[in-house]
Amino acid sequence: MFETTQFLKSPSGATLAYHVAEATTAPRGIVLIAHGMSEHSKRYARFAADLAARGYHAYAWDHRGHGETTTPDAVQGQFARRDGLDTVIADTMAVRDMAASNHPGLPVLLFGHSMGAMICLNTALKHADSFAGFAVWNFDFGTASSMPLMRIILGVERWLKGSDVPSSILPRMTFDAWGKAIPGHRTLLDWLSNIPAEVDAYIADPCCGFPCTVSLWFDVAEGVVRGADKANLSRISRDKPIMLVGGGKDPATRGAKGIHWLEERLKGLGFSNISKQVYPEARHESLNDIVADVATEDFMRWAASICPTR
Secondary structure (H helix, E strand, O other), X not given: OOOOOEEEEOOOOOEEEEEEEOOOOOOOEEEEEEOOOOOOHHHHHHHHHHHHHOXXXXXXXXXXXXXXXXXXXXXXXXXXXOOHHHHHHHHHHHHHHXXXXXXXXXXXXXXXXXXXXXXXXXXXXXXXXXXXEEEEEOOOHHHHHHHHHHHHHHHHHHHHHOOOOEOOOHHHHHHHHHHHOOOOOOOOOOXXXXXXXXXXXXXXXXXXXXXXXXXXXXXXXHHHHHHHOHHHHOOOOOOOOEEEEEEOOOHHHOOOHHHHHHHHHHHHOOOOOEEEEEEOOOOOOHHHOOOHHHXXXXXXXXXXXXXXXX
């Protein structure tokens, strides 16, 4: 478990709550962990402990509008009142620079799950040279063509009630629909994991499951469009290591179709260092599902190929 919550003042104005698991063997690298929507960084303590045991300093932080992070320009479930995507990327870089300063000379990997994967790839579009590799897990950039419709729906909500309030339509189109897509579902959150205890832990967690604002959904739509754009992706070095992961029973990625889509998009642009893992029976949260141990080992192998022992 993470022992202490620490705080970092980001240049964006946010006070970022973060947690660190220091390497317990010879240090070989740094892994930054970007969590998903409507959750928080402490949920990655088990993964961070595994990383520490393999020689990685693991840093996980709460995004704006999530967990214990505070900011003057956002409410719960919101990145910022304006330019939210760029602001959360700036926060990511603040954590990266702090971690690199604390452990000079070590390669830095950026891991992102779900919304965190959206942040991960969008950070790569602007700051690829600041990282040794990117792990993009459980997110669907292949839905970019549907983002204009999503923006229209969000625009109506914004016109009716503003941007700083929860969206009432998008959760029904996404989370609720994904829950109903699981055959024989026990709860509408069964799309997260095959393991009932993991689903129940999420439901019982007061820092999970809160509604996100209209503006955050706009930021997610923007992140999908940017991340799918060929010109933007072409800014990344073609030999940059990129790991793609998804679950074959994850409705949030259309049963991993979104993972295959991104792989093909990258290969079509000439990317040569792509590692893809799709776990046929897994749902959305790879690290909290029946494939957790396998997925963790696959990440360790990928990371070891980038961060040699010293």
